[in-house]
Amino acid sequence: MGRQKQGTSEPTAQAAHSERRIVHVDMDAFYASVEQRDDPSLRGRPVVVGGRGARSVVAAASYEARRFGVRSAMPSTRAERLCPEAVFVAPDFARYRAVSQQVRAIFARYTPIIEPLSLDEAYLDVTTHRGGLETATAVAEAIRSAIRDELHLTASAGVATNKLLAKLASDANKPDGICVVRPQAVDRFLLPLPLRYLPGVGPKTQQRLSALGLQTVADVRAQSEAQLIEWLGRTGERLFQQAYGIDERPVQAERIRKSVSAEDTLSDDLSLEALAPHITAMAEKTWRTAQRGGYSGRTVILKLKTADFRILTRHSSLGTAPTSADELAECATALLDRVGMPASTRFRLVGVGMTNLQSTEQDPQAEQHRLFD
Structure with missing residues (x-):
């Protein structure tokens, strides 16, 4: 964001948990940075992690590619138009998970209270556990230094009294930056924010x-x-509540995720027959999220909302979990046959999800390294 760091006045609504010390750590362009670290020929070049082709999407983009407007979740065809010189690299989620576990081990030196959001970011509660360091800011700096020195990657961090403020702060000085929002600084930090x-x-x-x-x-x-x-x-x-910096959520260590899903409100109400491309898009988004966490699900769910706001869900329990985004899309699209609505029905929202999650890794400890919301 490139925003201000601190302020002076304390909002009246922000104080309930001012004793908490929360750090949000966000790896910088994680997948692309791992690729650039491991392949010196990619350093300094616009790297796009993802496949080419009409059905592919960008999983991550290096900062060199972002200067051209390339962003994650963007169709790869658009990324190619924006940055013809981009180097496309197929994602290697097993390698990214391995590096993520190394990052997690660094976190654990300072606190056992770690709530991962994905492979590349997490909340840490360092209110009482600080690995011998006196302040949360010192913890954040020590973590960033260890990541740089040991893993040859960079991370940005936000330090605040709750999760909302810490996450906003970690974006403030990316890449490779830190932002501290003290209790008395909340107003100056928040008020100008778009x-x-x-x-x-x-x-x-x-x-x-x-x-x-x-x-x-x-x-x-x-x-x-x-x-x-x-x-x-x-x-x-x-x-x-967000405008006053209020966030009562605690950092939840090892919170097990029960489902993964993605949904989209359509720009125009569509007939049942016209929904397949949108189902495919949501299946791809759901699949990317699941892959980042290292799991798949044996129950596929299709969610639809009609133009008059009636919500419909259909699900199918499979003998084996889908092994690709195409398989997930195929299973979800097949559920259209079970919607059972009049042909005149129009739909305003499409969603695809998976439950009955299982780890795609053999390691029995893999449950601890899932992607969490």
């Missing part, structure tokens, strides 16, 4: 907020909670 940086504010929500005249956190602070709820429902309630 709302797109807040979790859950995607492009569509951002457009809706912009139409209401809400561009920054300060704009949200100028509204009452009741007004925000009237405009936005539950989103307004969440936005109000």
